[in-house]
Amino acid sequence: MRILIATASRHGSTRELGRWLGTSITDRVVGDDTSVEVRDAADVDSIAEYDAVIIGSAVYMGRWLREARSLVAREQTELETRPVWLFSSGPIGENTSETGPSKWDKAPWAIDHRVFGGKLDRSTLSRFERLVVRMIRAGDGDDRSRDDIDAWADTICRSLKAGSENHSDQVSD
Numbered sequence: 001m002r003i004l005i006a007t008a009s010r011h012g013s014t015r016e017l018g019r020w021l022g023t024s025i026t027d028r029v030v031g032d033d034t035s036v037e038v039r040d041a042a043d044v045d046s047i048a049e050y051d052a053v054i055i056g057s058a059v060y061m062g063r064w065l066r067e068a069r070s071l072v073a074r075e076q077t078e079l080e081t082r083p084v085w086l087f088s089s090g091p092i093g094e095n096t097s098e099t100g101p102s103k104w105d106k107a108p109w110a111i112d113h114r115v116f117g118g119k120l121d122r123s124t125l126s127r128f129e130r131l132v133v134r135m136i137r138a139g140d141g142d143d144r145s146r147d148d149i150d151a152w153a154d155t156i157c158r159s160l161k162a163g164s165e166n167h168s169d170q171v172s173d
């Protein structure tokens, strides 16, 4: 089984979440005939060769980044034919949580959509981003949790295992 984790990140923290998830899933499937690839969404031309896909994006002004949105739009038909999980990364403290990526909550083809805490480091932001952050009174912080990622990796691996057992039952029937 080939698993793709594709992330869209402007300042690197969502990319890192993707890597944590990749490591966590890899640790759980050791010995199985499974490989996990973690890539930037912008570098993914096609998902056809993957059996399961996880797509994550940072949230800016209530929206996923364009690279993630266009991957989903481009691969919509393929996404509907395999297990897909989505995650968003954004909220820090209380001030950024109001604008959620609610559109993706309703993606009927996705098994789950999780919202993970994000990371904000004002020293890395553009002048415009710093202005926005000041307007919404968000402070620096890192609300990402490796434990949350590990727990989600558990859920994903259990679901994939159950799916492949069902599939082999059907093949042997």
Ligand SMILES: Cc1cc2nc3c(=O)[nH]c(=O)nc-3n(C[C@H](O)[C@H](O)[C@H](O)COP(=O)(O)O)c2cc1C
Binding pocket: 008, 009, 010, 011, 012, 013, 014, 015, 058, 059, 060, 061, 062, 063, 089, 090, 091, 092, 096, 097, 098, 099, 100, 117, 118, 119, 120, 125, 128, 129, 130, 132, 133
């Ligand atoms: C200009 C700006 C706008 C943001 N807007 C939102 C938002 O609407 N909702 C949210 O939950 N987080 C928002 N955030 C927080 C980011 O999603 C968070 O910092 C995230 O971890 C950044 O991910 P990245 O490092 O992968 O780019 C915003 C951050 C900035 C700098």
